[in-house]
Amino acid sequence: MDVSSRAEACVETPRSLAPAGADPPMVASRFRSRRSVQAVDVVVRRLGGLASLSEREVDLVRRLSGDGEVHAANSVVLAAETEPSGARFIISGWACRYRILPDGRRQVFCFLLPGDGIALGGPRDAGALASVGAVTELQTVDGEAVRRAAANRKEHPGLAQSLYMAVRAEEALLLNQLVRLGRQTAYERAAHLLLELHERLALVGLTQGYSFPLPVTQEVLADILGLSVVHVNRTLQQLKREKLIEVRGGEAKLLAPQVLTALSNYRSRDLAGGKGGEP
Amino acid sequence: MDVSSRAEACVETPRSLAPAGADPPMVASRFRSRRSVQAVDVVVRRLGGLASLSEREVDLVRRLSGDGEVHAANSVVLAAETEPSGARFIISGWACRYRILPDGRRQVFCFLLPGDGIALGGPRDAGALASVGAVTELQTVDGEAVRRAAANRKEHPGLAQSLYMAVRAEEALLLNQLVRLGRQTAYERAAHLLLELHERLALVGLTQGYSFPLPVTQEVLADILGLSVVHVNRTLQQLKREKLIEVRGGEAKLLAPQVLTALSNYRSRDLAGGKGGEP
């Protein structure tokens, strides 16, 4: 992948790129193109939110921008049961982990958002257990350098901690998802998922107040919520009718976050990590 | 306090149960017997099944038997939101990871069987994200020694690999569970779960052909299957009526494993690991 195609992709998925008005640290202007340096910033924000990174570690992450790839919307990024590929980070766009039953039923396990990693657990991660698909057009970069660096805890304690917390955050997502599917009504599930997406996107600066991009069809929502498309539609309508949310044109807005939180028993704080953790 | 009384507790004091402050004390008594040297063998079998262990590593695991604890059935082993404890291994009995909603609804994420670890991911593991409860009387041993040894990959490559695979196997469980809850009917879920339990118990030698212990009430099954107790009862009856399973007196038997596998789209091989994997 060359730089120009990445740049194009950036333009084509404007929604996924952070306006980033909040976080302009002195960006070491390396000899990389300015555009791509900004692009990986979302990874820096994500990992930096999970643990404190040294300047050297931040630089190491920034250097990832070299090896980017663009995946078309609806393409398979990582097929289950095939040779595992290395770790990658998502720069822009949404992906999802999922499994498909022989009869076509699909369950999406979780969304993967900008800044999130794919197969962080190592070469054999992800692929064997679930497929990863691009929900929108997707920009990723090779994250093996970071993963290997993080394996050396002495050298890169911050990165080690970050990746550890990233894996934990993903488990937190799965547990949330299990509660939704096992014990919540459609109405609660939808509210809960929207709150979770808002929280995650806020962590990487992709929200504007309570508005955030929701670039997925109702069919995808159905597959993550464990519902039929029709029922997702009706459930969202109910939430809109009650003035709790707005959803249109790939954008969502939480009109009454506290009400949503209460009715869906949403608990935040599971995803950020709070920078504590494992030795 | 025990978990089974949660329903009443919620009726009487609906609000006061949920907050983390009201977490029950952990009842556990210590044991230290010669007999337990044999007992930890189940851990050796489990870890040895996930990766090849050197004799030294096996010895290291066997030495765990020193520091055992017994947890009463229905007691809380690891409460969510509290100080994390160290890694432990289950010697006998069944436990489960779960979360309870403020209104009393409970979702069990997975069972923890003999040989399985608790909080293997490190001190902060498990506890923060889910509680662990003893389903039956439970015998555990401190696994910190093994966990720390495994952290040194050079010294103990087999153990490192084993624990890595154990964590992956647990993720596989969660993903299976997500498919069950999100996209399968009660009938499929029950069959799928029974197959999974059989496979897991077989890995540690606790099955006899297609018979295996199932020391749980239908209420617990309901909480893991995301169903009501009544519906679990009817679903099991249907499976019995169709001569696919037998369940009585804490024992289950799969009468037609292939039929069950087909009807529930069960895929094995996710849990064992096959001794391949991460560096």
Next chain:
DNA sequence: CGAATTGTTGATGACCCTCAAAAACAGTGG
């Protein structure tokens, strides 16, 4: 053996699915 837990059964209705078709929308090419 009585008390409590667990399992079983029936009745009723809510929730959610399926089928089917129309309406809104997005992209394409004339």
Next chain:
DNA sequence: CCACTGTTTTTGAGGGTCATCAACAATTCG
């Protein structure tokens, strides 16, 4: 710019799955 096509959203109708409530039978256990 507007028909044209395919996708996505929306609406309606009807039915199946599963929850809830309530009671009773069967077990387990002290």
